[in-house]
Amino acid sequence: MRLTILLTISLFLSACGTPPATYADARAAAMTAIAAATDRGHAWTTSDQLIDEADKAVRDGNESLAISLADEARIHAELAVQQADREATAWRDNLISN
Amino acid sequence: MKSLNLKTLLIVCACVALLAGVVQADPETERQTMVDYFQKKFPNVELAEFANGIYAFDENAREQWIEIEDFPPYEIAIEDGEAFFNTPFANGRGYADCFENGGIAVRQNYPYFDSSKGEVITLEFAINQCRQDSGEQPLPWMTGELAAISAYMSFTSRGNPIDVQISNDDSGALAxxxxxxxxxxxxxxxxxxACSHCHVQSAGLALRADPLSTTLGQATHWPVYRFKWGEIGTLHKRFKECSEQVRAQPFEAQSAEWRNLEFYLTYMSNGLEINGPASRR
Incomplete structure (x- = not known):
């Protein structure tokens, strides 16, 4: 019973996800998300700008800032994919009619 | 029971046809809807005037623009473009060999859908295709020599009404x-x-100090000398700028996506006269 509870808790925690431990992980996750947004033709310019800033931060030795910037780049790319999903049908709402 | 089924089937068919009509209206109906929309929005603007962009409805900007047109900043591009246009390729052929009517007064027919290739051909795309067919390197898409050649070809087409053809039987062109x-x-x-948020719903309103142009007439005057660019540039340079202004990653110039966009946009201006090249703020 105790083992089951421990396993459940550990599974729950792993499912919640933890922030990438290193800048390399954070950057890789961001680049994967950016590639997905680009494939949909919906990438935002902000993601690339944030990655540039993150690269600069890591060069300056500020890895925690670099990780947070890379995470932000990933979030922007994920939002761009959500936009692509939404607009697949929502674009029709903008059409004019007399 | 049998007749009831047939009746039901007919009703369903009629509903489907009606729905298809609503969802997939034909281009000409949609162009007329666009014309009607802007004529209602700007009741004092003559239809032909939409070819002049914001100068159709912004009096102050129009006065400045008319003065600028006394010594137009795109004049050098026309002269350069004519010289480039008439310079033969290494194989002895030239641009005139690639276009109908020797490339003179043809801009109004571009872009068109090439059914054999299954893609939209813009004027700039055709210019580079002409070069490559003669073994020449393609030119950069958005400014410089290509824009100058395009400017010269537009200049020879001035006054000709845009005549982009889309047959309702051509599924490729419709797509x-x-x-x-x-x-x-x-x-x-x-x-x-979306493009439409600025150029349909908000057309005529100001974005900071600049009035927003209307969809109608947006394709008549390219390439354009923009003072903020300090040079002449193609429509796809403007697409790139618009994309970046909304913080969207732009497509490549002359990508299929933007050639399709130019196809739609130019079709919306069918019947308006070519008045390029032009100057804009």
Whole structure:
């Protein structure tokens, strides 16, 4: 019973996800998300700008800032994919009619 | 029971046909809807005047523009373009060999859908295709020599009404038109704007100090000398700028996406006269 509870808790925690431990992980996750947004033709310019800033931060030795910037780049790319999903049908709402 | 089934089937068919008509209207009906929309929005603007962009309805900007046209900043591009146009390729052929009527007064027929290739051909795309067919390197798409040649070809086409053809029997052309239309009305970028938000719903309103142009007439005057660019540039340079303004990653110049967009946009200006090249703020 105790083992089951421990396993459940550990599974729950792993499912919640933890922030990438290193800048390399954070950057890789961001680049994967950016590639997905680009494939949909919906990438935002902000993601690339944030990655540039993150690269600069890591060069300056500020890895925690670099990780947070890379995470932000990933979030922007994920939002761009959500936009692509939404607009697949929502674009029709903008059409004019007399 | 049998007759009831047939009746039901007929009703369903009628409903489907009606729905298809609503969802997939033909390009000419949609162009007329666009014309009607802007004529209602700007009741004092003559239809032909929409070819002049914001100068059709912004009196102060129009006065400055008319004065600028006394010594137009695109004049050098026309002269350079004529010289480039008439310079033969290494194989002895030239641009005139690639176009109908020797490339003179043909801009109004571009872009068109090439059914054999299954893609939209813009004038700039055709210019580079002409070069490559003669073994020449393609030119950069958005400025410089290509824009100058395009400017010269527009100049020889001035006064000719835009005549982009889309047959309702040509499924490829209809698909390209539909893709261009979808892109025009799709929200993109971090600012979550579609082209239509600025150039349909908000046309005539100001974005900071600049009035927003109307969809109608947006394709008549390219390439354009923009003072903020300090040079002449093609329509796809403007597409790139618009994309970046809403923080969307731009497509490549002359990508299929933007050629389809130009196809839609130019079709919306059918009947308006070519008045390029032009100057804009």
């Amino acid at each position: 390209a038109y539909a893709a261009g239309k979808q892109l025009y009305f799709t929200r993109r970028g971090q600012l979550n704007f």
